[in-house]
Amino acid sequence: MEDLRDDRDSWTSENCSVARAMDIVGSRSTVLIMREALLGTRRFDDFVRRVGVGEPAMAARLKEMVAAELLERIPYREPGQRTRHEYQLTRKGRELLPVITALRNWGDTWTAADTGPSIVATHHDCGEPIRAVLRCAAGHEIADGDIDIIAGPGLVRRD
């Protein structure tokens, strides 16, 4: 089986899904808004307070995230108030949970030595902590050296 790492200069970085994902979720404030949305935050004022970003910057960022279909803008109205909007995670947004979890796990290990983690995600049924780990579709646990890198349909080879 050809492993693409053996001849890295025979293929280009075109159609790289890591780069495309970073184009959408590559900014610190986008990731922190996703963190809060995954914790249940939906309202503008709550995002501002909990993420620690000013109102104009938050408004601009949320607009981008709605355009990128990470969040959906939903009208709501409390009695006696005008109609306002809240931000609900789309499926595309919710599926960033493994990315945010992997980042949090790494941050817990490598950046939180002085304080320990602020929050811990645990399995509701058994109480054990949750991590983002590598598994293959057959269910095998994957260690560092167990990986082959093969061509997908979007691979662009050099002549």
Next chain:
Amino acid sequence: MEDLRDDRDSWTSENCSVARAMDIVGSRSTVLIMREALLGTRRFDDFVRRVGVGEPAMAARLKEMVAAELLERIPYREPGQRTRHEYQLTRKGRELLPVITALRNWGDTWTAADTGPSIVATHHDCGEPIRAVLRCAAGHEIADGDIDIIAGPGLVRRD
């Protein structure tokens, strides 16, 4: 069991490992350099060509990544040449593999509809594709609603 999402304003965003991780790996070029390093790239000229970042920007970024202990700068010398340096992943750097994999998976699903993925990571032993998935320490597969969020040692509560 208290779930921290039930009263989000009773605790602050201090000591957030997601924010701390983003402070280190939050830029697009850092993530793309990590992608290449995880694919085996070690030399300056190869990083420049494969990531598509200019030499001065690459030199500055690699210096930051060495200071952040994601990469280690190692001298090497080819016959008849002067001593040069290459960049080797540290354990801290290698442990970003689940983050990069989760980003790539998400990008494959949500940004690669037109082309399909350029590369596929497969399990060497069985050939099945590899994903970053959520598991608890007892080995259970975690779905969206199975998660509790509880206090860690670094949690800062509001008075």
